[in-house]
Amino acid sequence: MESKAVCAAADPAGASAVGIRLRMLGPLEVWRDARRVTLPASRKVRALLCWLALSPRPVARGQLCELFWEGPSDPRGELRWCLSKIRSVVDTPGRSRVQGLDDAVALDLADCFVDAIDVARELEHGVAAIDRVRQRELLALFQGEFLEGLELGRNPGFDAWLTAQRRRFRSLQAALLDRIVGQAGDDEVFGYLEQWLRLCPFEARAHRILLDTLARLGRVREGDEHMAVSARLFEAEGMDFGPVRDAWRSARGSCIEAGMESGLEPAPAPVPWRESADSIDEGVALATRRASLAVMPFHDGSAVAGAFRGVGDALVHDTITRLAKLRSLFVIADGTVFALHERGVAAHEAARLLDVDYFVGGSVGWAGDRLRVSVELVETGSARIVWSETFVRRAQDAFSVLDEISDMIVSSVAGEIETLERNRAILLPPDSLDAWEAHHRGLWHMYRFTKDDNALARHFFEVALRLDPSFSRAWAGLSFTHFQDAFQGWSSRAPGTTRALEAAAQGLLADDHDPAAHWAMGRALWLRGEHAPSVLELERAVDLSPNFALGHYTLAFVHSQAGDPLAAIASADLSRHLSPFDPLLFGMLGARAMAHVRLGQFEEAARWAVKAAARPNAHPHILAIAAFSLALAGTLGDARAQAAAIRRALPRYSFADFEEAFRFDEPGAELFREGARRIGMA
Numbered sequence: 001m002e003s004k005a006v007c008a009a010a011d012p013a014g015a016s017a018v019g020i021r022l023r024m025l026g027p028l029e030v031w032r033d034a035r036r037v038t039l040p041a042s043r044k045v046r047a048l049l050c051w052l053a054l055s056p057r058p059v060a061r062g063q064l065c066e067l068f069w070e071g072p073s074d075p076r077g078e079l080r081w082c083l084s085k086i087r088s089v090v091d092t093p094g095r096s097r098v099q100g101l102d103d104a105v106a107l108d109l110a111d112c113f114v115d116a117i118d119v120a121r122e123l124e125h126g127v128a129a130i131d132r133v134r135q136r137e138l139l140a141l142f143q144g145e146f147l148e149g150l151e152l153g154r155n156p157g158f159d160a161w162l163t164a165q166r167r168r169f170r171s172l173q174a175a176l177l178d179r180i181v182g183q184a185g186d187d188e189v190f191g192y193l194e195q196w197l198r199l200c201p202f203e204a205r206a207h208r209i210l211l212d213t214l215a216r217l218g219r220v221r222e223g224d225e226h227m228a229v230s231a232r233l234f235e236a237e238g239m240d241f242g243p244v245r246d247a248w249r250s251a252r253g254s255c256i257e258a259g260m261e262s263g264l265e266p267a268p269a270p271v272p273w274r275e276s277a278d279s280i281d282e283g284v285a286l287a288t289r290r291a292s293l294a295v296m297p298f299h300d301g302s303a304v305a306g307a308f309r310g311v312g313d314a315l316v317h318d319t320i321t322r323l324a325k326l327r328s329l330f331v332i333a334d335g336t337v338f339a340l341h342e343r344g345v346a347a348h349e350a351a352r353l354l355d356v357d358y359f360v361g362g363s364v365g366w367a368g369d370r371l372r373v374s375v376e377l378v379e380t381g382s383a384r385i386v387w388s389e390t391f392v393r394r395a396q397d398a399f400s401v402l403d404e405i406s407d408m409i410v411s412s413v414a415g416e417i418e419t420l421e422r423n424r425a426i427l428l429p430p431d432s433l434d435a436w437e438a439h440h441r442g443l444w445h446m447y448r449f450t451k452d453d454n455a456l457a458r459h460f461f462e463v464a465l466r467l468d469p470s471f472s473r474a475w476a477g478l479s480f481t482h483f484q485d486a487f488q489g490w491s492s493r494a495p496g497t498t499r500a501l502e503a504a505a506q507g508l509l510a511d512d513h514d515p516a517a518h519w520a521m522g523r524a525l526w527l528r529g530e531h532a533p534s535v536l537e538l539e540r541a542v543d544l545s546p547n548f549a550l551g552h553y554t555l556a557f558v559h560s561q562a563g564d565p566l567a568a569i570a571s572a573d574l575s576r577h578l579s580p581f582d583p584l585l586f587g588m589l590g591a592r593a594m595a596h597v598r599l600g601q602f603e604e605a606a607r608w609a610v611k612a613a614a615r616p617n618a619h620p621h622i623l624a625i626a627a628f629s630l631a632l633a634g635t636l637g638d639a640r641a642q643a644a645a646i647r648r649a650l651p652r653y654s655f656a657d658f659e660e661a662f663r664f665d666e667p668g669a670e671l672f673r674e675g676a677r678r679i680g681m682a
Contacts, residue, residue, distance in 0.1 A: 020090060020097075022053060022109070024116040025169060026143030028150060030089055040085045044068055047152055048079075049086050049107075051161070053114055058104035066367040067157045079105075115141045116169065123172050126382035127179040139176045139195075142169075157372065160363035163299040164374060167361055168385070171348030174200050175383030181209060189213060200349040201233060208247045215251035223248060290436055291417055292330040292356040295320045296337055296347040298373075299363040312364040313338075315373065315402050315409075319360070322410040325545040327514045328473060329417065332356060351380045358386070360413060370394050373405050377413050379420070387416045410547045411578040418443070438464035439474045446477060447583035449619050451490045457481050472514040475507030479520035486527055487661055488619065493527075500524040515541040515548040522551075526558050529663060534558055549579035556591040562665040565595035586615035590625045597629055597675075598668045606633040613642060620646045624658045628675030639679045655682045 023029040028046055030037040039046055048068060052059065065075035068082075083098055083105065090097045090107070099106045109117075119138050122130060130138070146169045152158050177196040184192055190213075196206045207230055214223040227248050234241035300312030317334050324331045332354055340350040351359035362375035376388035389412065393401045418440070425433065425440040433441060442460035445453040458481040464474040479500045486496030501524040507517035522537035535558060541551035553575035559568035572592040576585065589612035596605035606629040612618060613626035623646045630639035646653050655676035659669060676682040 019092065020109070020112040022050075022112065022114045022116075023143065024050060024053075024114065024147055025119065025141050026145070027148045032092070037089055039089065042082070042085065043150065043152060045082045045085045047150060047155075047158055048082050049089065050147055050150070051158070052086070052098075052105065052107035053109060054116060054165070055107070058099075058101045058106040060104050062103070064105065068152075068155060116146065116165075119169070119172060123175070123383065124385075126379070126384040127175045128382065132180075132183055135176055135180055139173070139180060142173050146170075156365045157367060160299045160365045160372075160374070164361070164363050164376075167347045168376070168378075170199060170346055171378060171383040174203070174348055174352065175381070178205070178381070181206070186213070186217065200346075200352065202345060202349060203352050204244050204355075205352060207244045211244070211248045212251050215248075215255040218255060220252055220255055223252060290328065290330045291358065291421055292332070292354075293323065293358045293360065293413070293417070294332040294337055294351050294354050294356045295323065295334075295360040296350060297341040298361070298375075300365075311371070311402060312362075315364065315406055318402065318406045319409050319413075322406060322545070322547050323414065325515070326410070326414055326548060327511065327545070328414065328516070330356075348378070348380070348383065351378070356380055358413075358417060360409070371401055375409055377416055386420060387412055407547060407578060411549060414547070415579055415581065433460075433463065435464040435468035435471050435474065438467065439471065439477060442474070442477050442481075446481060446484075447617065449484070449488075449617050451488070454481050454484050454488075454490065470510045472507045472511035472517045475503050475510055476514070476516040476520035479503035479507065479524055483520075483523050483527055488621070489657060489661065493660070497524065497527045500527060513544060515545040515551055518544065519548070519551050519554060522558070523554055526554075526663065531558065531562055531663070535563065547578055549575045549582060550584065552578065553582075553584060553588045553591065556595070557587060560591040560594035560598070561663050561668060565598045568592070568595035583617065586612045586618040586622050588612075589615070590618075590622045593625050593629055594662075594668075597632065597671050598664075600671075602629065602632040602634075605629040606635060606638075610638075613645075620650050620653055621658060621661050624653070624681075627679060627681070628655075628658075628672045631675040631678040632671065636678060639675070643679050643681055653681075 019033060021031040023031070028039065028050065030039060048064070051064075051067075061076060061079060064079055069075035069078050086107075087096070087098045090109075090112075095111075097108045097112075099108055119141055122134065122138055127135065146166045147162060151162065174196065177192055177199065181189060181192045181196060190210075193206060193210045193213075196203060197210070200206060207226075210226065211223050214220070214226070227245065231241050231245065234244075295316055297316050298312035316337070320331055320334045320337075323329060336354070337350065340353070345353065347359060347361040358377060358379055360375060360377050362373060364371065364373045366372070371391075371393050373391045373393075374388070375391075377386045378384065379386055389408070391405045391408065393405065421436070421440045422444045425437040426444045428437055428441075430441070438460045442457040442464065444457075445460065446457035458478060461474045461478040461481065464471055465478065468474070482496050482500035482503060485491040486493045486500065501521070504517065504520035504524045507514065507520055511517055518537045518541035522534045522541065525534035525537060535555065538551055538555045538558065541548055542555065545551070552571045556568045556571035556575060559565065559571065569592055572588050572595070575582070575588045579585075582588065589608050593605045593609035593612060596602070596608060606626070609622075609626035609629040613623050615622075623642050627639045627642035627646065630636075630642060650657075655673055658672065658676070664672065673682055
């Protein structure tokens, strides 16, 4: 049995004072009152214990039976037997931790210490948020692979979960090592680097830091030896070792020039590690970069070994294709990610090797006729899980279900990354922004929908375009700011329309395959009163990228006023499905409301319009849709309350302003005019 001293070394958080401790970051161990508990021989009991320990909510007994038992005639009896064995491990006198709740099971570990839960909770917001001492304490909790040796076999659901958890915790451990290495002194850095390279043998950054440190300390011979071994390792796997070799040549040459070969005094102070731009001009890289993403192959419990036909592979291929069509991200090609996967490179390690900002990983599996897909978006540098979701669908046609799930993955991933990049850009000094950051700083202001913020958004889009005139997304953003000026009445309509068209045309010249460029042109043409050409441009946007939510929304916006109101409702619903938390959600809801008004469905229109007006960034035109729809539905009190809210922002607002902003056909305009008359705004 391990001694208390050894146990405490792996338990730096002071968890030895806790009655029960579970170690999952290594072979499973349970400790009670500083003594290790003999675990049941059944691997399924141990697997069930760990599943319940990490489950954030009670788990239905039926789900557990489907997950762990396929064959027995009495899976619920098997489950009861396993739970009795778990009770013998975790229950203490007067304290029952295995809880039956209706037809669900939960494991109450509120007064226990679980290393995996502790690590995941502490690193939820990234490594940078944790002080140095705590970083080392958390690293000490890693005593091996997550649940080392606990694979079940013939349980694809559990094995998929185990693979995903192992990937997650390897990623967290690598992020800790990356951060600690950057802060460690020369007397300890090599120990951490060795841990990092054992965990991620193809982590080019770790190799470069090691070689850079050896060169700085004048230990050229050791660097040459490491180079020789590492080069063989990379070449055996068919990986490019060139950038690491080039970095070593540069560092080695500088070391020899400075007369610092082994035996001489090392440099007095460490040089902070900095990635080198080996083969590209740094100015160009800064001007043209986009956030980068790798979608890693999912663990596929339904795939035949060695085959390239599993539903997981199909989902990854489809997701990569759809994300690439958005053209807002740099997406690694599927051939590369599958090649790394086939070599056994873990997802987080592959993401670091590819030097991407984010990666998507997940698992798929079947339970009877239900498909279960678990997905997570991870920020590579911090190992922080940015977004995660589990989709469970009953599938008659697997690939139609995959199409739906892929839609949700693409829209969620793109939206989450855009939000992160916007929020990050707003914290940076304005004079330090590259084109990508300036563009996202512009988006942050643009989506606030005020006159002053719109002007600031235009400024930052112009900064982005000075740095990179070929940045089509920035042209689309610039066009939108001019559209807003004209639509909101913040400037004369004719000049704003002209400038919106000019910027959109520049976006199309920069990249005719960018759906955002066609979206910008479609909005500008609508602003000029050209309904049919506007619809053609917007349809081109969604043809280029069926997941482009703003394209579907703007089709709804245009059709809700003068086109097909039923098509407007369908497009509004699809845009909300693709981007349920979009900054323009008020517009999606408002477009549906306008379509219902034109269909004579006033109560339905009022219901959607009130939802639109309740959005925090809804502008006065949206409140006017609500006021006039409510009036048409006969709810005059609520309609007048909306009118009062409008006049608090714009005291002179009337139906004339509303009619000037929109482009209704005559029957539609007359309906809204009648709503305005009923509350004295005509």
